[in-house]
Amino acid sequence: xxxxxxxxxxxxxxxxxxxxxxxxxxxxxxxxxxxxxxxxxxxxxxxxxxxxxxxxxxxxxxxxxxxxxxxxxxxxxxxxxxxxxxxxxxxxx
Amino acid sequence: xxxxxxxxxxxxxxxxxxxxxxxxxxxxxxxxxxxxxxxxxxxxxxxxxxxxxxxxxxxxxxxxxxxxxxxxxxxxxxxxxxxxxxxxxxxxxxxxxxxxxxxxxxxxxxxxxxxxxxxxxxxxxxxxxxxxxxxxxxxxxxxxxxxxxxxxxxxxxxxxxxxxxxxxxxxxxxxxxxxxxx
Numbered sequence: 072x073x074x075x076x077x078x079x080x081x082x083x084x085x086x087x088x089x090x091x092x093x094x095x096x097x098x099x100x101x102x103x104x105x106x107x108x109x110x111x112x113x114x115x116x117x118x119x120x121x122x123x124x125x126x127x128x129x130x131x132x133x134x135x136x137x138x139x140x141x142x143x144x145x146x147x148x149x150x151x152x153x154x155x156x157x158x159x160x161x162x163x164x
Numbered sequence: 165x166x167x168x169x170x171x172x173x174x175x176x177x178x179x180x181x182x183x184x185x186x187x188x189x190x191x192x193x194x195x196x197x198x199x200x201x202x203x204x205x206x207x208x209x210x211x212x213x214x215x216x217x218x219x220x221x222x223x224x225x226x227x228x229x230x231x232x233x234x235x236x237x238x239x240x241x242x243x244x245x246x247x248x249x250x251x252x253x254x255x256x257x258x259x260x261x262x263x264x265x266x267x268x269x270x271x272x273x274x275x276x277x278x279x280x281x282x283x284x285x286x287x288x289x290x291x292x293x294x295x296x297x298x299x300x301x302x303x304x305x306x307x308x309x310x311x312x313x314x315x316x317x318x319x320x321x322x323x324x325x326x327x328x329x330x331x332x333x334x335x336x337x338x339x340x341x342x343x344x345x346x
Contacts, residue, residue, distance in 0.1 A: 137205065137213035138224075144203045144237045145227045145320065148309050151300045152321035155282050158273045 183207070183236045185287060185295050185310050186261040190240050193306060196249045197242035205237045226319055234313035235295075241307040250306040255299060258308055259283070262297055279303055284317070 183206050194200050205213065210231045217228040231237075242250070262269075262285045271284040285297040296317070298309040311320075 134212060134216035137209050138216040140203050140205055141210065141213045141217065141227055141231060141237065142224065143201065144205070144239050144309070144311075145223075145230070147201065147203075147239055147241055147307060148298055148311065149320050151282050151298055151307065151309075152284065152317060154280065154300075155271050155273050155284060156321055158275060159271070 183312060184238045185312055186258065186297065188238070188240050188308055188310075189257060190242070190254060190306070190308065193240075193242045193250055193254065196244060198245040199243040201239060201241040203237060203239040207235050210234055210237065230316060230319050234311060234315070236312040237309075238312070239307070239309040241309075242305065244304045244306075247303045249304070250301070254306065255301060258297075258299060267297070 194202075214228050214231055217224040217231075219225050219228070244250070266287050266289065267285050268288065269283055269285050272282070274281045280302045281300070283297075283299045285299075286293055287295040287297070293314050295310060295312045296315045298307070298311075300307040300309075
């Protein structure tokens with residue numbers, strides 16, 4: 072054995088870990104990954120809020136359109152019926 | 165895929181015609197019109213619109229009360245920039261669908277003075293009013309409306325600014341037809 076082999080054998084030889092190593096490894100494995108999860112949840116929550124807001128805005132817009140259509144329809148038909156009524160009333164007089 | 169689209173379009177059209185009580189077939193007039201109104205509101209849309217009608221505004225409050233008994237409102241109204249854009253055939257193809265015994269004309273005004281003609285038809289089913297049809301023409305205007313459901317004509321005319329339309333009798337028969345300049 073030359074000096075190189077001696078050095079390698081020494082460097083790669085099995086060494087016992089410090090006390091409590093098993094517990095520290097297991098504890099680290101059990102610990103939740105608290106770095107990425109909150110960010111993901113916050114992004115998801117923000118997306119939900121944006122979607123809900125957009126949905127509400129769209130619903131409000133559709134409601135205003137529907138309301139305007141109802142009033143337009145009532146005015147068109149009401150105007151014609153009113154015209155008929157006026158003509159008939161005029162004819163009676 | 166094409167078949168599915170055709171089927172979906174057919175179902176949509178069928179749903180529309182089911183709600184509407186007669187066909188308008190007036191799309192060809194839209195191209196000639198300088199101004200066109202196309203209102204198509206089924207029961208769901210009317211209920212939805214009702215949530216956005218104010219109780220504080222008197223007209224909106226009346227409209228809100230009225231649409232509660234309606235199944236749909238369908239209107240096509242065209243204004244033209246010249247005379248003769250619509251033909252008698254356009255009017256006849258709508259009027260010919262309004263047949264007895266379901267449909268009865270309750271009012272008709274033909275005015276040579278204003279050059280305006282208006283007909284009001286009422287649909288009865290099992291002794292109940294289930295809809296009205298309104299045909300109104302002027303040389304440069306053509307309007308057809310179908311209001312489906314139990315319509316209160318007096319309230320509707322009120323939204324146009326006047327009271328005093330002949331009331332529908334509760335038995336389902338109608339007031340005698342009135343004609344002017346006919």
